[in-house]
Amino acid sequence: xxxxxxxxxxxxxxxxxDSAPSTATGNRALMLxxxxxxxxxxxxxxxxxxxxxxxxxxRLGGLERxxxxxxPGLAEGETVRHYTRLSRQNYAIDLGLFPLGSCxxxxxxxxxxxxxxxxxxxxIHPLQPIHSVQGALRVIHELGEWLxxxxxxxxxxxxxxxxxxxxxxxxxAIRSALEARGDAREVILVPTSAHGTNPATAxxxxxxxxxxxxxxxGRVDLEALKARLGPDVAGVMITNPNTCGLFERDMKAxxxxxxxxxxxxxxxxxxxxxxxxxxxxxDLGVDAMHINLHKTFSTPHGGGGPGSGPVVFSEALAxxxxxxxxxxxxxxxxxxxxxxxxxxxxxxxxxxxVAFHGQMGMFTRALTYMLSHGADGLRQVAEDAVxxxxxxLRAMEDLIDAPFAGAGPCMHEALFxxxxxxEGFSTLDLAKGLIDEGFHPMTVFFPLxxxxxxxxxxxxxxxxxxxxxxxLAFRAVAERAIAGDESLKSAPHHAPLxxxxxxxxxxxxxxxxxxxxxxxxxxx
Numbered sequence: 001x002x003x004x005x006x007x008x009x010x011x012x013x014x015x016x017x018d019s020a021p022s023t024a025t026g027n028r029a030l031m032l033x034x035x036x037x038x039x040x041x042x043x044x045x046x047x048x049x050x051x052x053x054x055x056x057x058x059r060l061g062g063l064e065r066x067x068x069x070x071x072p073g074l075a076e077g078e079t080v081r082h083y084t085r086l087s088r089q090n091y092a093i094d095l096g097l098f099p100l101g102s103c104x105x106x107x108x109x110x111x112x113x114x115x116x117x118x119x120x121x122x123x124i125h126p127l128q129p130i131h132s133v134q135g136a137l138r139v140i141h142e143l144g145e146w147l148x149x150x151x152x153x154x155x156x157x158x159x160x161x162x163x164x165x166x167x168x169x170x171x172x173a174i175r176s177a178l179e180a181r182g183d184a185r186e187v188i189l190v191p192t193s194a195h196g197t198n199p200a201t202a203x204x205x206x207x208x209x210x211x212x213x214x215x216x217x218g219r220v221d222l223e224a225l226k227a228r229l230g231p232d233v234a235g236v237m238i239t240n241p242n243t244c245g246l247f248e249r250d251m252k253a254x255x256x257x258x259x260x261x262x263x264x265x266x267x268x269x270x271x272x273x274x275x276x277x278x279x280x281x282x283d284l285g286v287d288a289m290h291i292n293l294h295k296t297f298s299t300p301h302g303g304g305g306p307g308s309g310p311v312v313f314s315e316a317l318a319x320x321x322x323x324x325x326x327x328x329x330x331x332x333x334x335x336x337x338x339x340x341x342x343x344x345x346x347x348x349x350x351x352x353x354v355a356f357h358g359q360m361g362m363f364t365r366a367l368t369y370m371l372s373h374g375a376d377g378l379r380q381v382a383e384d385a386v387x388x389x390x391x392x393l394r395a396m397e398d399l400i401d402a403p404f405a406g407a408g409p410c411m412h413e414a415l416f417x418x419x420x421x422x423e424g425f426s427t428l429d430l431a432k433g434l435i436d437e438g439f440h441p442m443t444v445f446f447p448l449x450x451x452x453x454x455x456x457x458x459x460x461x462x463x464x465x466x467x468x469x470x471x472l473a474f475r476a477v478a479e480r481a482i483a484g485d486e487s488l489k490s491a492p493h494h495a496p497l498x499x500x501x502x503x504x505x506x507x508x509x510x511x512x513x514x515x516x517x518x519x520x521x522x523x524x
Contacts, residue, residue: 046074104270146370153282159358163268188207239268269281291310323351389414418452430477432499437476
C-alpha cells in the first residue's frame, strides 16, 4: 500500500484486488449482477392473480394476437429488487461529480423539487379555465421577466422544450423576419467552435451551412467571418462561451458586422451558466438566444429530458416570436395570447412550437432556483463555475496537453487532449479508467477541433474537496496512459460490465430481445 498526495491509502495496479477470483454468481460483494428482466422473469407466471377474461365477441376484425405476448412475469418483491439493483449501477449527481463538458450537470436543490410538487403546480391541466391557473401563469410570466432582465432582451418565448428546440425557434424567427422584408437569404454561418446542434438546426430549417474557422487560440476568426458575409448570409449561429471553454471576446464586433451585412445573430445559450449575472447577451448585439433551464437554472437533466429551452429575442425579432404568450391584462389577470387574440406586436408570429406553454415542472424549479439565489447569488454561480474550471485546468496542465491554456483563463469548462499519451493509447482509455476510479467520464472526442478532446465542466456546486478527489483520479489515470500501462486498455475492470466492443456494437447492434427458447413453448 502507498499514500497519495492527500494522505489516502491506494492499492497499486496488479495487487490482489485486481487478481481476485471470480464469483459463482457474478456478483462483486454488494454490487449485484442483474440480468435483463426478460432473462429473470418467466412467461408462465405472474405475481398478480387475474381472473379469466369472459368470452366476448371480438371487435378486432381478424387482427387478434395469435401468439403469446412474451412479457416476463415477476412477483412484486422480484420487481422491486430488479429496479433497485439497476439503480445501484446508475451514476448520478447525488453520488458524485459529473464532469461532462458543456452540459452543466450540477446539484438539483431539493427545494426546487418540493415546489414543483405543490398542489396547483403538479396537478393542473393546460385546458383549465384561465382564472383557475393564475398562479401557474404567474410563474411562467415571472420566470420570463427574469430571463429578459438577465439577458437584457425585450421578449421571450417560454414554449421551446429544450436547447435544440430553442435553436429551431430562433432560426425560424430569423427566417420569418427575412421573409417579411422579402429577403431570400440561404446561408447560415457556424463557427467550428459552436455546438454540434447548431449546424443541424440550420440545415433542418432549410439553410445551407458554412463553417467559419477558429483562430489558433480557439476563438472565432473575425476576419474570416467578415470576409464571408454577404447578401446571401441570413445570420450566424455562435456559441458563447464557446465549446473550447473560451469567451468570444469579439462578440460585439461579430454582431455589428453581421447586422451591417443585413443578417441576424443567434447565440447558443447552453453555456450561459458561465456568464449569468455577469454578461447580458443583449448588450453584445444578440438577436436570439435559447437558455437551457436544465443547465443554467438547475432543473433535472438527463435521460433525454426533461429539458426546457426558452428563447429571448431582440427588438428586431420580437414580432416574429412563436405563440402562445402569457401577458398581463388591464384587469390585472394573466392571459394567454393565442393566434386569435394576438396583439399588433405579435401579429407576425411564425406560429407555434408546441401545443401549449412548455415544461411547467421545469418552470417552477427554475424560478425557485432564481428566487432562492437572488441576483447576487446568480452572479456568484458564474464566478464559482469559472473558478472551479480554472482550478481543474491549472491542476492538470503540467501533466497532459491543454491546447488553449495559453489563451488566458477558461470559462466554465477546461479542455484537454490525448496528445502526449503513449502510442496506442487514447482519450477512450482514460475515460474507461475513470470509471474504475468511481467517476463518470468527462465529455470525450468533442469539440472536434481538438484531436482526442477531453472536456471537463465541474460546475459551481462542487467543493474544493470534491475537485481534489476528481483531480487525483484524473492524474492517476492520465499517468497510466502516458506510461503505456496495458491494463488501461481493458478498463473498466471493476464495473458491472466490462468494455464494450464499440465497433461491433455500432455495426451489429442488438436492439430487440430474443428469447433463446420459442415463446410459445416457454408458455406451455
